Amino acid sequence: MIEILNPAELAKARRSGALVADILQSLKSRSTVGTNLLDIDRWAQAMITLAGAESCYVDYAPSFGRGPFGHYICTAVNDAVLHGLPHDYKLADGDLLTLDLAVLLDGIAADSAISFVVGDSKPAESLALIDATERALAAGIAAAGPGARIGDLSHAxxxxLSAAGYPINEDFGGHGIGSTMHQDPHVSNAGRPGRGYRLRPGLLLALEPWVMVGTAELITDADGWTLRSATGSRTAHSEHTIAITDDGAEILTLPTPGE
Structure with a gap:
């Protein structure tokens, strides 16, 4: 299903996006050395509930997971990159943490992810990974607009990511979003320009570049959810929800000024 939002629904999407971004920034500031991943999940639950929103993850049960997910946020550490199931783990100095959050507010969902290094130690490899995914995300957004095709975004x-030297896994990527978290069209993190669905104003997309050092192969944890680098190498993941407008693309998952 591909949804095209009307102006009233787009206004709701802006509120959903701001909520997701503000929660992520709050959680980032509280994620310090010694923080338990289960505490991050509880903090996310409290903020979602206080805002009158719903988690897109608690009852999430796709065919590839051992569902339902049962938590409010994805917490992926170091060699974990996608669908990180919160568990009893305390963050250490230098850990690379990815937080991925999707919520539904007033019937419209928004989805975003951030990667950052915890503590004072800042390994160069981790910072390079994060930088590559953030630059790739910016390139994908810059390529988006009415009349562009999905392949243009994927190619950008x-x-x-390729220029930065990272192999690309195409099994998981970006997606349409609207009244539900995951919709068509799929947005691969690699592709050929000029191919695929033509973008229209009112379409929401969640773009999410992610990479792993030296491999494109994933393995699944025993928890049935957490996806890790097959070689144990570090990973990073950046994501924004955007709206296609009459003259380009609007990023919906930016923090409220001052947050």
């Missing part, structure tokens, strides 16, 4: 994202 993939060109940045």
């Amino acid at each position: 994202i993939g060109s940045v």
Whole structure:
């Protein structure tokens, strides 16, 4: 299903996006050395509930997971990159943490992810990974607009990741979003320009470049959810929800000024 939002629904999407971004920034500031991943999940639950929103993850049960997910946020550490199931783990100095959050507010969902290094130690490899995914995300957004095709976005994202020297896994990527978290069209993190669905104003997309050092192969944890680098190498993941407008693309998952 591909949804095209009307102006009233787009206004709701802006509120959903701001909520997701503000929660992520709050959680980032509280994620310090010694923080338990289960505490991050509880903090996310409290903020979602206080805002009158719903988690897109608690009852999430796709065919590839051992569902339902049962938590409010994805917490992926170091070699974990996607669908990180919160568990009893205390963050250490230098850990690379990815927080991925999707909520539904007033019937419209928004989805975003951030990666950052915890503590004072800042390994160069981790910072390079994060930088590559953020630059790839910016390139994908810059390529988006009415009349552009999905392949244009995928090519822009993939060109940045490949130039940075990272292999690209195409099994998981970006997606349409609206009244539900995951919709068509799929947005691969590599592709050919000029191919695929033509973008229209009112379409929401969640773009999410992610990479792993030296491999494109994933393995699944015993928890049935957490996806890790097959070689144990570090990973990073950046994501924004955007709206296609009459003259480009609007990023919906930016923090409220001052947050």
